Amino acid sequence: MASLIKTNKISTPGGQDFTLPTTYPSATVDLTSTSGGQLGYGTANPIVQNMSTSTGKIAERFCDKIRVNNASSTVANATLSALPSDVTDVSSIVRTQVDFAGVCFVGTALPHVQLLDASNNNVINSNLYEQYRYSESYSGGSGTTNNNVETTASNNGFKLNYTQTVKGAAKSGEIFTKTTNEDNLALMCGYVIVNQYNLSDGAGITNSGILIESNINYNYNGTYTDSGRGCMVHKWARYFNTSGTTINPYTQVKIYDTNGNNINEGIFVSYSHINVNK
Amino acid sequence: MTVRTEKIQSLTGSAPLTLPKTLPSSKTNLKVDSSGNLTTSSVSPTFSSLGKAGETGWVLLGSTQTNDFSNGCEVSIEGSGYSGSDIYMYRIEFDIEGNRSQNSGNNFMIAPYAGTTNISNAYFSYNGFYNRNNSTGNGAYNTGAQTGTYNGYEMYFASNFSGNSNGSYDYESMFDPAGGNENYSYKGGMRGNIRYYNGAGMRAFQIDPVGLYCDEWNSSYYNNSQGYYFKQIFRKGQTKYNNATNSSFADKFRIHNASYSGGNNGAGNSSFFQRGMMTLYGIPKTG
Numbered sequence: 028m029a030s031l032i033k034t035n036k037i038s039t040p041g042g043q044d045f046t047l048p049t050t051y052p053s054a055t056v057d058l059t060s061t062s063g064g065q066l067g068y069g070t071a072n073p074i075v076q077n078m079s080t081s082t083g084k085i086a087e088r089f090c091d092k093i094r095v096n097n098a099s100s101t102v103a104n105a106t107l108s109a110l111p112s113d114v115t116d117v118s119s120i121v122r123t124q125v126d127f128a129g130v131c132f133v134g135t136a137l138p139h140v141q142l143l144d145a146s147n148n149n150v151i152n153s154n155l156y157e158q159y160r161y162s163e164s165y166s167g168g169s170g171t172t173n174n175n176v177e178t179t180a181s182n183n184g185f186k187l188n189y190t191q192t193v194k195g196a197a198k199s200g201e202i203f204t205k206t207t208n209e210d211n212l213a214l215m216c217g218y219v220i221v222n223q224y225n226l227s228d229g230a231g232i233t234n235s236g237i238l239i240e241s242n243i244n245y246n247y248n249g250t251y252t253d254s255g256r257g258c259m260v261h262k263w264a265r266y267f268n269t270s271g272t273t274i275n276p277y278t279q280v281k282i283y284d285t286n287g288n289n290i291n292e293g294i295f296v297s298y299s300h301i302n303v304n305k
Numbered sequence: 306m307t308v309r310t311e312k313i314q315s316l317t318g319s320a321p322l323t324l325p326k327t328l329p330s331s332k333t334n335l336k337v338d339s340s341g342n343l344t345t346s347s348v349s350p351t352f353s354s355l356g357k358a359g360e361t362g363w364v365l366l367g368s369t370q371t372n373d374f375s376n377g378c379e380v381s382i383e384g385s386g387y388s389g390s391d392i393y394m395y396r397i398e399f400d401i402e403g404n405r406s407q408n409s410g411n412n413f414m415i416a417p418y419a420g421t422t423n424i425s426n427a428y429f430s431y432n433g434f435y436n437r438n439n440s441t442g443n444g445a446y447n448t449g450a451q452t453g454t455y456n457g458y459e460m461y462f463a464s465n466f467s468g469n470s471n472g473s474y475d476y477e478s479m480f481d482p483a484g485g486n487e488n489y490s491y492k493g494g495m496r497g498n499i500r501y502y503n504g505a506g507m508r509a510f511q512i513d514p515v516g517l518y519c520d521e522w523n524s525s526y527y528n529n530s531q532g533y534y535f536k537q538i539f540r541k542g543q544t545k546y547n548n549a550t551n552s553s554f555a556d557k558f559r560i561h562n563a564s565y566s567g568g569n570n571g572a573g574n575s576s577f578f579q580r581g582m583m584t585l586y587g588i589p590k591t592g
């Protein structure tokens with residue numbers, strides 16, 4: 028028995044040629060083959076963007092991530108893609124969730140969420156109706172659910188806080204690694220979930236609209252020695268029109284401060300559920 | 306025609322591939338190691354996270370199931386390839402029950418650890434909401450502040466959990482929907498998930514609005530056909546105030562009963578134990 032056969036190609040009785048690789052992989056990987064029969068090696072640590080069936084791809088898919096480090100620079104906003112990198116059909120987004128933590132601002136903030144379409148147009152605007160509910164809890168504050176009568180949406184978008192502002196101030200150094208307390212650090216954690224539907228998405232839809240739910244936890248009192256610092260706000264909102272017109276599909280979720288303060292720290296990740304049949 | 310050989314090498318290369326000597330028991334990928342050995346071992350790819358090039362989302366860091374009432378429950382990032390300073394935010398999912406069927410001291414707390422060291426801070430400001438079916442009704446956690454000295458935990462979930470004093474019962478019995486007309490009708494526990502901002506000195510817990518669910522033991526509602534005494538769904542958040550007492554990054558979380566009377570310095574009360582499932586996810590700070 029030959030212990031070593033040297034050849035460039037191995038052919039099957041059917042005439043399919045497989046060409047051998049000429050090097051080793053750097054780690055244990057899958058053996059792969061191109062459609063032309065070129066044998067090669069897979070990736071040691073494959074990157075997976077989605078859990079999916081072979082057709083629908085409805086499951087949660089990773090979209091984007093932003094890390095803001097005060098030691099490096101501050102940013103005017105955190106704008107995350109709501110599309111996985113291999114998806115171009117913007118109308119296939121069923122739901123997007125943005126998780127965030129440790130978010131701080133360089134001044135006292137009123138954080139808002141804007142939804143942007145593929146051309147960076149603001150999707151939530153004053154042409155839409157708005158209905159929303161909220162619960163807010165802080166030292167001395169109410170925890171009941173309140174139904175707000177506001178009926179007109181704002182070009183500012185969806186407001187994350189309610190009565191209590193999100194404290195902030197310019198800081199030096201990375202906030203995540205600070206080992207002692209400082210005043211005016213919001214350290215806002217939470218999430219935003221967005222759903223959008225249009226008349227064209229199916230029978231039975233009578234108005235185009237957007238649903239948003241958020242929950243944030245942050246410091247509303249800037250003095251770190253004050254025991255009444257924490258505030259939690261849970262909000263739900265529905266935006267819609269009654270004109271029958273289409274609302275442009277959002278492709279980005281933007282978190283920013285309408286007071287104009289930059290974000291100086293925090294982490295943000297976005298995931299979307301994609302349904303190609305939508 | 307069959308050609309027998311141990312190795313195959315491209316004429317233009319110097320990297321012979323060594324063929325496997327056994328067949329796999331079922332269909333499997335062919336693996337190649339850095340020495341060119343082909344193997345058919347069924348080592349399926351494992352994916353702990355979704356992401357794209359240079360960006361990693363939630364990573365599965367650890368999962369544990371504790372089946373006996375000998376200690377608390379804990380889950381760590383050990384073996385994940387990450388260290389505590391790598392993780393900006395955690396998410397902890399859990400289904401836990403206690404070992405006391407009727408005792409007001411059946412309290413659950415959670416503590417962050419750095420290795421074997423409990424690094425719980427002492428001062429937190431509470432807020433949040435609760436909904437429950439007893440006379441205290443619904444309301445807000447709007448007055449709370451965990452004050453005073455270090456108590457061996459950072460978040461106090463709630464008190465008076467129903468539990469399971471029958472050690473022969475599986476922990477899954479906590480989900481027994483039958484409830485009433487048996488001696489342990491007050492089985493139950495707590496389930497939910499929370500998030501944790503893992504700053505070195507300043508940290509924050511946040512319970513998802515879907516809430517923690519738990520059953521409450523109550524002297525009027527045990528051992529009878531009323532079954533579970535549904536306690537509450539609660540959502541609680543907390544932020545740090547006052548001076549940080551620890552400056553390490555958490556790499557493990559432990560749910561235990563640090564004792565309603567003082568904490569036993571985080572070691573847990575010797576009469577109150579938990580068991581159940583904990584799963585830990587995290588968002589890496591970089592990458």
